[in-house]
Amino acid sequence: MRVPDFLVRQVFQPLWDVYEGSVRLKTMDELEKNQWKTGAELQLSANKKLTLICQHAFDTSPFYRARFQEAGIDPGQVKSPADLASLPLLTKLDVRENLSDILSTNYCKDELVPAKTGGSTGVALSIFCDAAGVEKRNAAALRSDQWSGWRMGQPLAAIWGNPPQAVTLKNKLRGFLKDRIMYLDTMRIDDQAIDDFLAEWKTVKPGLLYGHAHSIFILAEALQERGLSLNPTGIVATSMMLLAKERVVIEEVCGIKVTNRYGCEEVSLIGCECEEHKGMHLNLDHNIVEFLRDDGTPCAPGEDGRIVVTELINYGMPMIRYEVGDRGVPSDRTCACGRGLPLMESITGRVADFLVAADGSKVAGISIIENSLTRFPGIKQLQIVQKIPLLLTVNLVPDTGYGQEVEDELLNGLRDMLGAEMQFEINHVEKIAQEKSGKYRFTICKL
Numbered sequence: 510m511r512v513p514d515f516l517v518r519q520v521f522q523p524l525w526d527v528y529e530g531s532v533r534l535k536t537m538d539e540l541e542k543n544q545w546k547t548g549a550e551l552q553l554s555a556n557k558k559l560t561l562i563c564q565h566a567f568d569t570s571p572f573y574r575a576r577f578q579e580a581g582i583d584p585g586q587v588k589s590p591a592d593l594a595s596l597p598l599l600t601k602l603d604v605r606e607n608l609s610d611i612l613s614t615n616y617c618k619d620e621l622v623p624a625k626t627g628g629s630t631g632v633a634l635s636i637f638c639d640a641a642g643v644e645k646r647n648a649a650a651l652r653s654d655q656w657s658g659w660r661m662g663q664p665l666a667a668i669w670g671n672p673p674q675a676v677t678l679k680n681k682l683r684g685f686l687k688d689r690i691m692y693l694d695t696m697r698i699d700d701q702a703i704d705d706f707l708a709e710w711k712t713v714k715p716g717l718l719y720g721h722a723h724s725i726f727i728l729a730e731a732l733q734e735r736g737l738s739l740n741p742t743g744i745v746a747t748s749m750m751l752l753a754k755e756r757v758v759i760e761e762v763c764g765i766k767v768t769n770r771y772g773c774e775e776v777s778l779i780g781c782e783c784e785e786h787k788g789m790h791l792n793l794d795h796n797i798v799e800f801l802r803d804d805g806t807p808c809a810p811g812e813d814g815r816i817v818v819t820e821l822i823n824y825g826m827p828m829i830r831y832e833v834g835d836r837g838v839p840s841d842r843t844c845a846c847g848r849g850l851p852l853m854e855s856i857t858g859r860v861a862d863f864l865v866a867a868d869g870s871k872v873a874g875i876s877i878i879e880n881s882l883t884r885f886p887g888i889k890q891l892q893i894v895q896k897i898p899l900l901l902t903v904n905l906v907p908d909t910g911y912g913q914e915v916e917d918e919l920l921n922g923l924r925d926m927l928g929a930e931m932q933f934e935i936n937h938v939e940k941i942a943q944e945k946s947g948k949y950r951f952t953i954c955k956l
């Protein structure tokens with residue numbers, strides 16, 4: 510039996526929020542309205558929230574109190590991000606070494622919601638968020654999911670590794686009446702799994718296809734090889750860089766555009782494409798995002814820089830000037846969609862993906878992969894692992910047309926990007942293995 514979408518949206522989801530005392534839908538309604546305000550109005554409102562979170566952090570977090578004092582900043586006088594320019598960035602190491610001092614003394618640690626993150630970056634972090642903050646974060650994700658064309662209440666298909674199984678009756682009921690998610694486990698994609706997935710798709714009729722960018726691609730490619738297609742009303746790619754070549758295949762198979770989304774576990778959703786697909790709107794309701802040069806000064810529009818986020822809604826564990834580790838490009842364009850939320854042009858590198866060139870500089874994995882995979886048609890997939898400075902292990906899935914010539918060109922291309930002294934070890938493999946999370950990683954630096 511399939512519950513009608515309008516019943517889910519109008520009845521079951523609101524009832525469930527009342528039952529759980531959640532502010533998710535209420536926040537969602539606010540966010541939906543806010544997105545049409547002007548950029549200036551949204552910035553003004555964010556600046557007010559900034560003053561409040563800074564004052565709260567000063568009052569209840571020993572770590573921030575010391576930081577504000579050392580920087581000579583009166584938190585009540587912080588009226589815009591520029592007023593925080595002398596406050597040191599919050600690094601992953603800071604978080605790891607000062608966790609208990611960062612947490613707000615207004616909350617008992619037990620009542621905060623934990624998240625373990627950052628395993629792939631080499632620095633595993635324990636992050637906490639107060640319960641209302643978690644619901645607000647969920648609402649922000651829902652708002653941006655709707656930009657893809659999907660509507661709340663429609664079922665979802667999640668392409669994920671090790672998807673959760675509903676065990677308790679409550680969770681089963683929740684799955685049936687509220688969440689309505691069907692899964693494809695990317696740890697086991699074979700013909701049988703795809704047949705089962707397609708059969709379930711026909712019954713469930715998901716509106717949204719959702720998952721790690723590369724996992725959605727793997728599904729799309731498998732369908733394309735069989736001459737099959739899918740018909741979601743929205744596609745949201747998350748959690749990793751969406752390669753241009755993969756976007757094309759997904760869009761061919763599904764007949765609609767992919768909505769690329771950017772975020773991390775530590776703070777509320779950072780950015781997401783709208784229907785225009787020209788850059789990503791920043792979630793200014795929940796975050797103030799700074800793009801900084803290496804000397805700490807703000808980037809100009811169009812200039813690539815370090816992404817630094819101040820989250821405005823987590824009072825349990827304030828995240829002020831948190832250096833995500835990723836890089837991106839700010840924008841001063843306004844979007845044709847009419848939303849006042851500011852834009853960023855693109856993500857240029859994710860913290861987990863950088864490799865170290867022979868001269869010691871960092872090179873973004875996305876540009877290495879885009880410049881090699883796309884240029885050489887004889888290579889189906891590629892993964893580059895760096896364990897010691899001048900040696901790269903290249904795991905490569907050969908395609909038709911692969912041979913010595915392609916390999917030589919590939920290595921020359923990699924030397925151009927990473928330095929002539931770089932040595933290579935090539936492994937021909939049948940497929941690129943996934944992480945435990947189901948995520949694929951194309952470049953891995955273990956230095």
Ligand SMILES: [Zn+2]
Pocket residue numbers: 783784785790844845846847848
């Ligand atoms: Zn837009």
